[in-house]
Structures are given as structure tokens and as C-alpha cells.
Amino acid sequence: MDRLSPPVRHGRRRSERGGFRMLAWTTTPGSRGGLTLREVPEPVPLPHEVLVQVEAFAPNPGDLAALAEAPAGTIPGWDGSGVVLESAADGRGPRAGERVVFLGLAARGWAQRRAVPSAMCAAAPADAPWERLATLPVPATSALRAVRRFGSVLGRRLLIVGAASAVGRFAVQLAARSGARVVAVARDERRHADLRRLGAYETHTALAAVSSRVHGAIDLIGGQHLVDAYALLEPGATVIALGHAAGADEHFPYGAFVADPATSDRSITSFFLGSEPDLADEMAYLAADPSLDTGDIDARPWTELATWIDAGAERRSGRVVFRVANRTDPGQQKAGPTKT
Numbered sequence: 314m315d316r317l318s319p320p321v322r323h324g325r326r327r328s329e330r331g332g333f334r335m336l337a338w339t340t341t342p343g344s345r346g347g348l349t350l351r352e353v354p355e356p357v358p359l360p361h362e363v364l365v366q367v368e369a370f371a372p373n374p375g376d377l378a379a380l381a382e383a384p385a386g387t388i389p390g391w392d393g394s395g396v397v398l399e400s401a402a403d404g405r406g407p408r409a410g411e412r413v414v415f416l417g418l419a420a421r422g423w424a425q426r427r428a429v430p431s432a433m434c435a436a437a438p439a440d441a442p443w444e445r446l447a448t449l450p451v452p453a454t455s456a457l458r459a460v461r462r463f464g465s466v467l468g469r470r471l472l473i474v475g476a477a478s479a480v481g482r483f484a485v486q487l488a489a490r491s492g493a494r495v496v497a498v499a500r501d502e503r504r505h506a507d508l509r510r511l512g513a514y515e516t517h518t519a520l521a522a523v524s525s526r527v528h529g530a531i532d533l534i535g536g537q538h539l540v541d542a543y544a545l546l547e548p549g550a551t552v553i554a555l556g557h558a559a560g561a562d563e564h565f566p567y568g569a570f571v572a573d574p575a576t577s578d579r580s581i582t583s584f585f586l587g588s589e590p591d592l593a594d595e596m597a598y599l600a601a602d603p604s605l606d607t608g609d610i611d612a613r614p615w616t617e618l619a620t621w622i623d624a625g626a627e628r629r630s631g632r633v634v635f636r637v638a639n640r641t642d643p644g645q646q647k648a649g650p651t652k653t
Contacts, residue, residue, distance in 0.1 A: 332357075340380060340387045342651055346619030347380050348423075353388070356421065356428040363400040363406050363431050365415055369447035370422055371634045372618075373479075375543030377626055379420070390422025394437065394446035397638075398426065406431025408595075413437055418449040418587040423618065427638050428509055436605075444634040445616050446600055448479065448607045452566065453599045455578035455586050456483035456531075459553050460491060463529040464580075470525065474542050475515065475533030475556060477504040479632060484531050485511045496523055498538075511606060520545065529553075536561030538579070543569065546579045555584045610634050628644035 341349040354449075358364045370393035380389060397411045402495035407413050414431040414437050415422075435444050463471065471488045475481045476497035488495050489512025497513035499505065505516035509643055517523055520538060526547040532539045533556030540563055543550045572578070586592075593649075599605060609631025613621065618635055 319547060321365070322570075331647065335425040336616075337388045337421075338390075340383045340385055340389065342385055344619065348389075348619040348621035350585045350616065350619070350620065353424070355426050357403065358399060359427040361374070361405065361430055361432070362428040363401050363413075363434055364398050364426060364428050365395040365413060365535065366398050366426050367393050367395040367422060367424060367614075367637045368639075368640055369394050369443040369634050369636050370615075371444075371566040371632045372446045372622075372626070373451050374556075375419075375451070377622065380622070383420075384626055385469055388421040388424050388427075390420055390424070390427075391418055392416045392447070392450035393422050394443045397434075406434055407436050411436050412439060412441075412446075414446050414450050414542060414596050416454065416586075416592060416596065423615075423635075425637055432591075432593055433632065435593040435600060437597075438598040440545050441600060441603070443636065444610050444612045445607055447634050448610065448632045449599050449605075450596055451586065452479035453605065454589075454595050455555060456480050457487055458586065458589050459555055459584060460484060460487045460493075463551070465491075466528065468494065469493045469528035470496055470514075470619060472496045472498070472523065472527040472530035472542060472545060472552075473513075473533075474520065474530065475537050476508050476516075476556060477501060478533050478556070478558070479608070480556065481531075481533050482508070485504045485513050486606060493528075496527060497574045498523070526550075531555055533558060533593075535559045536563060540565055540569070543579065543581055548574070548576065549578045551582055553582055553584050560644050589629040610638055614638065 334352050335355045337353045338348045338350050392424050394414050397407050397409050413434050417429050417436045471493040473484050475479055476485055477499035485495050494514040496515045498506045498517050502518050508516050520541040527545050529550050530542040530552040532542045535557035536559035543557050611633045615635040615637045
């Protein structure tokens with residue numbers, strides 16, 4: 314992994330009509346993976362935005378789920394890591410030349426460069442690999458904000474459903490560091506030893522095996538898992554519906570919301586990272602913590618993105634991270650249709 318790459322300002326090409334050009338993955342119905350790597354205009358930052366040269370990105374489940382509905386020509390991609398080429402005109406945020414992690418739920422991250430609101434961009438350590446940094450913004454920040462919603466969890470049972478996912482692994486670590494007795498549910502029992510190493514107090518393959526009530530729950534699966542997690546709440550507890558990997562409806566049985574002394578004041582709350590304020594400080598904190606375990610990283614050239622998606626976006630081991638080539642030399646990467 315590249316730990317000390319200096320800012321790269323070569324490779325920016327001005328078009329005949331003025332303005333810089335860059336390569337980006339754009340949605341293209343009928344192409345392999347529904348994407349085409351092609352030349353597009355470089356973004357022009359608004360006064361509150363920085364221009365970032367993207368070095369790496371790790372596709373999130375939400376990125377992939379959004380591809381089918383995205384209009385043709387859209388540049389997908391929420392988050393990643395890179396270096397600031399131009400600081401924000403309003404004087405806020407990181408300076409030119411700083412290494413950063415960034416988050417922008419308006420997408421446009423699967424490109425050589427992107428404009429990012431300075432409030433969603435945080436400085437990163439000089440010795441942190443681009444690939445590691447790219448795994449943090451959406452999963453780790455979501456996990457941190459979810460755990461914080463419960464207030465003090467010291468000595469309390471906190472249930473995490475889908476604990477082996479990227480968000481789940483971070484939630485296990487952050488909750489355990491906060492003193493929670495983490496009850497981790499992951500279908501694949503082969504992942505349980507790793508979850509216990511990360512701080513899980515209990516591990517289960519199914520919610521039916523959880524025998525005691527919990528102070529709070531983070532559900533990353535949805536469907537029947539959300540229904541069952543709600544049933545495990547103690548009085549006054551909350552389950553955060555953070556993920557919906559099951560893609561299934563939730564059907565609560567009659568009486569689920571009829572309270573008695575043992576089930577009073579329980580709640581379900583939704584979660585949207587984009588509505589959370591002051592995320593830059595959170596991302597900077599996470600990026601600066603070398604002890605935070607990101608799991609295995611499968612680093613690949615970004616030219617393989619469409620092929621990977623077309624093959625089912627398989628993750629053989631840990632997070633798949635794509636390293637962006639920031640030269641527009643046609644001999645190094647090809648732009649154009651990738652039809653099957």
C-alpha cells in the first residue's frame with residue numbers, strides 16, 4: 314500500500330474549450346456493470362467546497378443499490394480518500410495539499426476528482442494508507458453516531474445485528490470501547506472469533522439464541538431481524554434501523570406495541586448519515602486512530618470496478634477498495650464503453 318504519496322497535480326488536462334477534463338465512472342444502461350469509464354468535465358467547486366483528487370474508494374452497499382435507479386450519466390460514489398487540490402473559496406476546511414477522507418451523499422466519488430463540502434471533509438494522517446482511509450467515512454462514522462445515540466452504555470447490553478458487516482464491525486469495536494457488553498449477531502459462525510477479538514461479549518448466529526433483553530440495538534439487516542430485535546428491548550430501550558440488507562418488509566405481530574411494565578416506552582428510530590451534523594470532526598477522529606480495525610482490504614485497480622460489479626460485487630475477504638489512477642495517459646487506462 315502507498316503510505317506517503319505526495320499531492321499529484323499532473324494529469325489534469327484542459328479541453329479545447331477551456332476547463333479541465335477527468336476520467337470518471339458513469340452509469341450507462343446496457344454496459345458491463347451498468348458503468349462506463351469515460352472522460353467528463355472536472356467539477357467546479359462551489360465557494361464552500363474543496364476540490365479533491367480521489368486516491369481510493371470502497372463501494373458501500375448503498376452505492377451499489379443506487380446504481381439501478383440512477384439516471385444515465387450519473388457519477389456514483391459517496392466517499393473515499395484523497396488529497397485537496399484546491400481549498401474552499403470561503404476559507405473553511407482543509408488546505409491544498411492536505412490528505413483527507415471525504416463524504417458526500419450527493420455521490421460523484423468514483424472519479425479522478427470531486428468537489429466536496431468542506432464540512433464533509435476531514436484531515437487524515439500522513440502515514441495512513443489511502444486504502445485504509447477509504448474504508449472509514451460511511452461505515453465507521455455511521456457506527457460512531459449510532460453508538461452515541463444510546464448515551465452511556467457502560468455495563469449495558471447493546472445488541473448489534475449484522476455484526477460482521479463493515480458498519481457492524483466498527484459498531485462492535487466502538488461500543489466495546491465505551492464499556493458496553495456487546496451482543497453480536499452474525500449468521501456466519503466463522504466470523505465469531507473475530508467479533509470476540511474486536512470486543513463482543515456474546516456472539517450468536519441468530520436472534521432466537523439471544524436469551525436476555527438489551528439496553529439498545531443497532532440493526533443492519535431489516536426485515537424479520539428488526540422485528541425480533543425490537544422484541545428483545547428492555548423498557549425504555551431503542552433499536553436503530555441503520556441498514557436494510559435483507560431487502561424485506563417488516564411485519565410486526567398484533568400486540569407488539571401493546572405495552573406493560575416489562576415492555577413500556579420502547580421505540581424504533583431511523584438513521585440517515587447525511588442529516589447528522591458536524592461529521593468532519595468525527596471522521597478526523599476515526600482516521601487518526603490506527604488501532605481501529607478495518608478488517609482485511611482487497612485492493613484493486615479502479616479500472617476493474619465495472620467487471621467486479623458485473624460479477625456480483627463479491628467480497629472474498631474484507632472490503633474491496635479501488636485505487637484511482639490519476640494520470641490520463643491512454644496507455645495506462647482506457648476510457649470508453651465496456652460492453653459485454
